Amino acid sequence: MIIIDTALARRAAEARPIRVGMVGAGFMGSGIALQIAQSVPGVQICAIAARQTDQARAVFEASRKGEAVRVTQSVDDVSRAIREDAPVVTEDPAVMAAAKGLDAIIEVTGSMDYALRGVETAISTGKHVVLMNAELDGTIGPLLAQRARAAGVVYTNADGDQPGVQMNLIRFVKGIGVKPVLAGNIKGLQDTDRTPDTQRGFAEKWGQNVAMVTSFADGTKIAFEQAIVANGTGMRVARRGMIGPDPTGKDPTAPLRPLEDFVDMLRPHIDPDGPGIVDFVVGARPGPGVFVLGTHDDPRQQHYLALYKLGDGPFYLFYTPYHLCHFEVPMTVARAVLFADAALTPLSGPQVGVVATAKRDLGAGDQIDGIGGFMTYGQAENYDVIARDRLLPMGLAEGAILKRPVSKGAVLHFEDVDLPSGSRVAELYGEMERQFSRVPEMEGAYS
Structure with missing residues (x-):
């Protein structure tokens, strides 16, 4: 800067x-x-x-x-x-x-x-x-x-x-010769049962839109944020919904734990030789902010990193303890x-997307109320899985009519809904899938 x-x-x-x-x-x-x-x-x-x-x-x-x-x-x-x-x-x-x-x-x-x-x-x-x-x-x-x-x-x-702050940190880490293997987001609360009713007081206190605040609390926002980090880096998610270590038990007043404690919680899910993963943690200090875990394969440089108080590895923790929006x-x-420099832009085709998941039992004929609502929340998922299983993107869910019942916690599929007509985003989503040759047999499914 x-x-x-x-x-x-x-x-x-x-x-x-x-x-x-x-x-x-x-x-x-x-x-x-x-x-x-x-x-x-x-x-x-x-x-x-x-x-x-x-x-x-x-x-x-x-x-x-x-x-x-x-x-x-x-x-x-x-x-x-x-x-x-x-x-x-x-x-x-x-x-x-x-x-x-x-x-x-x-x-x-x-x-x-x-x-x-x-x-x-x-x-x-x-x-x-x-x-x-x-x-x-x-x-x-x-x-x-x-x-x-x-x-x-x-x-x-x-x-x-937070996605842009992560990308700046990733660029710094790469710039000093450390390989990023995880890009992480720090949250204070993650509860997929949150609705506009539970979040209205917070939204009114801070003068914010209640649907947006709900999307923060129910995990939809962080799913989108980590998806775009993945699309800008080539990273993936370790599993649907990410790992998201949360020792708070969904209690936002629970004591915070040092960010270093979460490294061991994430360690089993990291492949040092892979493309890296995006994820998040709940209840860490310092926070809110972002962090990157990286590796270095040169023993001499590992010695220097230990001298500079980053530990003995194999994972080195870098963090920015704030994001100033x-x-x-x-x-x-x-x-x-x-x-002509982007803070964070997709490298090429999609790597990770966000899929709509039932927040409660849904019935045939229900019309989905969209992001930050009462009916669905978003989970990050790898794009090849989304395309293969025809999972419904959260960004296309609003206004869709359910054709059959869907149980709480189940991910929605294209075949479960009738999409609203005339959506430009849905039209371009179909074009994106065809453009990047993911699901050519689905041409016309988004119109």
Whole structure:
């Protein structure tokens, strides 16, 4: 990040800020706008797309104070506002992303088709894409990344979110000659029985969306986060749902244990000669944050690592004891625009995905309520298993109608549901599977 602050200072001194559009004006979007306005010279948010334009207007009024905010649904009007340095909001992400004058967009909604309108348009019009949307990325990210590379733009997850922090740590570990064999996420709670009813108080306390908070607690969010780390590194999961050592017994007030204690819990699942795995732990200190386990096969370097207090191996523990979310997102924008560098992007085809799992007994005719709801949660699974067994991706589950009963804890299959018609994400999911030659016999199953 040290080189980035110098580059941004130069852009600010030259009065040539990186011009950014943002999709979303909720809890995280308002934090990003405030951070950029107060603390990041050289970057400027020029346009915001949000379903509720009043909310987007409020974000600008809290960050670009004293400036009149324009509201429009016209690409030309958004382009004019950017050219005239006037903050502008619109309902349609595609309208904003098509406008002239933007270098990049930041997507912060956690939605699917709505977010995709902005992402696809940005890629097709030559703008970089920064996602704080693990759900979209973990569903069709490999296809979107392939399109971005073809268009000559960067498609990336964000610094500050745990996947991006993991990738930065992985790059550091590899850079000193240590081989990463596990990328891990540190959680304070994991309980697949959590619902919006159990999480409403927490969400209201912190001003967050209750469905999003529920997805944190029930494990769906971490499944998506670790899936995109796997897709960006070639790693896999050791088993469906990951190992997830949890000595807390689902009690968030249980005493924390040193992160080093969890290494022995994970050790039996690590193949030092394999591609590595993604996983998580619950109830560790320091935390929240991320960690990487690595190996080194040179005895002399092992001696140095022991001298530097990393132990005798065979696994060496590296960690970052925090993730600062919106504070770090502007750095990702600068990396993409100024250095064509992604914080975290899929390498190629999908390695790990997230499958829908019944949170309670479900009956024929039930309509699934989606991510962070009452009916399903997501588990990380290797993509070859997903394709082979026709498992239903969590990112396609919302609105699907069950054709038969499904018991609590069972993973849903495509044959269990009728998908809602007209989903662009479902259409692209099918294209992704065909593009990477996973299940050619399923052509037409996603329409």
